[in-house]
Amino acid sequence: MKKLDTSHIPNLPGVYLFKDKKEQILYIGKAKNLQKRVNQYFTPGSVWKQEMLLKADHVDFFVVENESESLYLESNLIKKHLPPFNNMLKGANAYAYIKLTKHPVPQVFITRKKINDGAIYIGPKHNTRELKKFLQYLRQIIQYRTCPLQQFNQKKLCSDYYFGLCQGRCAKPELGAAEYTNIIVNFFKGNTAPVEKEIKKLIDEAVLKQNFERAAKLRDIYFQIDQFTEKQTVEFAKNITGYLLQIRPIGQKYVYVLLNFYEGKLIDIIRHHFDQEDTTIESMLNAFQSEFGDFYQHEIWYTTTKYKRTQTESVQLQNLFNNFFESYIISQTMQGSGLTNDLLDTLKQRYEFPKLPYQIECLDISHLQGDQTSGGLSCLLAGVPEKKLYRKYKIKTVKNNDYLALQEVLIRRFQLGKKEKxxxxxxxxxxxxxxxxxxxxxxxxxxEYPELKQLRSQVQFCALGKGEARSKSHIGYQSKKSDQTIAEKLYLRKNNKIQSFDLVYDEADRLLTKLRDEAHRFANFYRKQQAKIEFKTAEKKATKSNKNPDNKK
Incomplete structure (x- = not known):
């Protein structure tokens, strides 16, 4: 069976496109893990796959934030390009959203339509049956309101209250709405830690009472939380119809990404690059319109100068562009364009690293409010994620202490104290x-480990952290108390002094922040794996104890 080169495709969520030699799209698909999914096509399978591979020349891809984004983008791209080997997704009814109405006590329900009504929408979600089941179980934990406004305004307790599925705030104004609203909205927006801790507590109680059916249901809710609460940034609530263009200088080239929106939905993406020699942004825009003007009939917005948007939309849009630039750079690097080498050289010059940072690693410690502490280590080789060198660490010696946990992982990673490494x-x-x-x-x-001094002459140790409020030209976190951005800083030791540098808003520094995000993701993934193992172990012990008559009194 024909095998295409897939070494440049990352293990990240996104959309993949099989193309022929003329760049015609043959097939579009989505994946939670692009690398694994694409490689599945090269094992013996159905006739249509074999026929498609005979015509395919290469695989292109778009990296997105999560599986929900890939689902929606896949649908729009299929409807736009009509690939010959795709079974078309039919209509908007393939998807559903969780909707939180704009009300002091929000109503939570599933809807097929997303409109600009001030409500909060989580999605789209494809598996509506699982979504309904998840929300049904979740009501037992956070008891959110599902009744329509007309019923709520009657101020009478209904059966949901007596079954423990609602707090009855319609008839109990003394309970207040602010705390309830914060819990509900923050949970569905992704701040799930308080609810996760409560669910874990309920699981432990159910296991001790040997109520394994309830424990299993709670466990399912616990591990579905990320799937049904994750943020989705591909679609904007505001009705945008047109094209957003962003151009960035990378090495000796200008790279552009063009996003095509229709009524707030991303339906197409085009990426390419030009050499910087004797080229300006203005001449690029003229060349771009000359090349694509007949095809693109709407206004082309240059994102740094046009299109007024909210602060939230600005952050979402920037994240979207970042992902598409990064995946394009990886793709072009694997094809020998040298874009990533230029970025690594930029890092070397900017921070005066002693050598080109060919291999970069990042370590993150993850825990759930002090419990289930674990470490995740991510790695870049030549600017490209190298999953074979990712490492996960279960913290063995300490609890609820990030510094001591970091010490433990550093000792294990660099084999400190071992004579033979x-x-x-x-x-x-x-x-x-x-x-x-x-x-x-x-x-x-x-x-404690003098060998570390010699190690530090071979490895440049750095730290990433938050700094002061900065302008949008810096990479940073969005402040919750203001519209300012909290710039991120890189700390490193030079001449026996710790120096700090503001990370700037470019692709070179984004290699570092993306690697940090990968370490964070990997550490969280491992922590949740450990939580599953702990639950199953506790369940087995309780079952064994229940079957042993000597333990019953």
Whole structure:
């Protein structure tokens, strides 16, 4: 069976496109893991796949934030391009949203339509049956309102209240609405930690009472939370119809990404690059309109100068562009364009690294309010994620102490204290997530492990953390108390002093922040794996104890 080169495709969620030599799209699909999904096409399968592969020349892809985005983008691209090997997704009814109405006590329900009515929409979600089941179980935990406004205004307790599915705030104004609204809205927007902790507590109680059916249902809710609460940024509530263009200088080239929106929905993407020699942004725009003007009939907006948008939309749009630029750079690097090498050289010059940062690693510690502490290590080789060098660490010695957990992982990662070290694979740059204080951990470790001093002459240790409020030209977090952006800083030791640098808003520094995000994702993924194992272990012990008559009194 024909095998195409897929080495450049990452293990991330997104949309993939099989194309022929003329760049005609043959098939469009979505995936939670692009690399794994695309490789499945090269194993013996159905006749249509074999026929499609005979015509295919290469695979292109778009990386998105999560599976929901890939689902929606796949649908729009299929409807736009009509690939010959796709079974068309029929109509908008293939998807559903969780809707939270704009009300002091929001109503929560499933809807097929998303309109600009001030409500909060979570989705789209494809598996409506699982979504309904999830919401049904979730009501037992956070008891949200489902009744329509007309019924709510009658101020009479209904059966949902007596069955423990609603708090009855329609008839109990003394309960107040602010706390309820914060819990409900924050949960569905992604702040799930308080509810996760409560569910874990209920699971433990159910296991102790040997109510394994309830424990299993609670477990299912716990592990579906991410799936049904994740943020989705491909679609905007505002009705945008037109094209958004962003151009970025990368190395010796200008790279552009063009997003085609129709009524707030992303329906098409085009990416390409030009050499910078004797080229200006203005001449690029003229060349772009000359090349694509007949095809694009709507206004072309240059995103730094036009299209007024809300602060939330600005952040969402920027994240969207970032993902598409990054996936394009990876794709072009694997095809020998050298874009990533230019970015690595930029990092070397900007931060005066002693050598080109070919291998960069980042470590993050994850826990759930002090419990289930774990470490995740991500890695870049030549600017491309190298999953074979990712590592996960179960913290064995401490609880609820990030500094001591970091110390433990550093000892294990660099095999400190071992006379014979095997397969060490020293990185050029090693990043600690957390800030300036994390670098102090190295000083403490060096007192106990003198070999660390020699190691620091071979590896440049850095830390990423938050800094002061900065302008939009810097990479940063959005402040919850203001419209300002909190710039991120890179800390590193030079001449026995810790120096700090503001990360700027470009592709080079974004390699570092994306790697940090990967470490965070990987650490969280492993922590949740450990939670599953702990639950199953507790369930088995309780079952065994129940069957042993000697334990019954």
């Amino acid at each position: 095997t397969d060490l694979h020293l990185p050029d740059i090693f990043i600690l997530d957390g800030g300036k204080g994390q670098l102090g951990i190295l000083e403490e470790l060096a007192k």
